[in-house]
Amino acid sequence: MSEEIAGAAQEFERSAGRLRSGLMAVAADVAPGVQPEVEESVKERRTTHGSMGRQFKISMTLPGVPWTSAAPAVSDALGAAGWCIEGGEGASGPYVKARRDGLEAGLFRQPFGAVCLWGEAPTVWFRARWKRPPRVATPQTVMPGYRLCRMCDGWGTCIECEGLGFMDGRQCIECGLGMDCSYCRGTGQQHLDS
Ligand SMILES: [Zn+2]
Ligand SMILES: [Zn+2]
Incomplete structure (x- = not known):
């Protein structure tokens, strides 16, 4: 007796769409004329008691865009769009991270040098806990x-x-x-x- 959660599919599409269009706008702003290499994925989550959720993820590699100009431009573009920005230095180098309404996004540098813009929507629960x-x-x-x-x-x-x-x-x-x-x-x- 696991119940389908009403409106979950619509909620999933809505937040995925919001994230996708938000990051597309940032990419177009930061790297005009550059065709980003877009990769989308859906991560499925299951809990011990039968809840099932899906999380939408997207990444956009921006070929030929140098980190030194991309990092501040992405921070500015996300900040202007109302995201809360956090920068830092991780094990694999500097990064930009941002949050807005449960969405997460950021920018990091790939090992071979290309910068990558990424985003994650919150997990949407499709099926409630097993009864x-x-x-x-x-x-x-x-x-x-x-x-x-x-x-x-x-x-x-x-x-x-x-x-x-x-x-x-x-x-x-x-x-x-x-x-x-x-x-x-x-x-x-x-x-x-x-
Ligand atoms: Zn059993
Ligand atoms: Zn029995």
């Missing part, structure tokens, strides 16, 4: 001659993954995607003789 389905058996519904399953206490679902089938994005080792309690086979009950 364990209701118990299949309770003390009131247990059949004559049976008792509640000692392992799952009547839930019927796997005691590890609670019926999701996955743990940390991997197949559940307890039920192996079966999703049922392996002791009562999902009935939530055990025969009194067993």
Whole structure:
């Protein structure tokens, strides 16, 4: 019972579009006439309890643009567009970093010298946390001659993954995607003789 989050796809497209157009404008401003090499990717995130999110990332390499002019120009262009700028010196050299409304962007120098403008949108959650389905058996519904399953206490679902089938994005080792309690086979009950 994992719910699709209403409007997630629209929210994802909206923030990706906002980031893409913002960085395109900065690139055009900083390096007019230069055709950036654009690469887009989507990173998927899954949590232990079945939430699923996607994060949009974009990078634009600006060939032939020297760092010394690009860094201050990108800072100015992002600053003028309302981004909050932070500069620094990292292990791989100087960088520019900026934030606005949950979006992140920046500029760094690639090992072979080209400067690269990058951006990351916030993770948008497409599916909410897994909710364990209701118990299949309770003390009131247990059949004559049976008792509640000692392992799952009547839930019927796997005691590890609670019926999701996955743990940390991997197949559940307890039920192996079966999703049922392996002791009562999902009935939530055990025969009194067993
Ligand atoms: Zn059981
Ligand atoms: Zn399981």
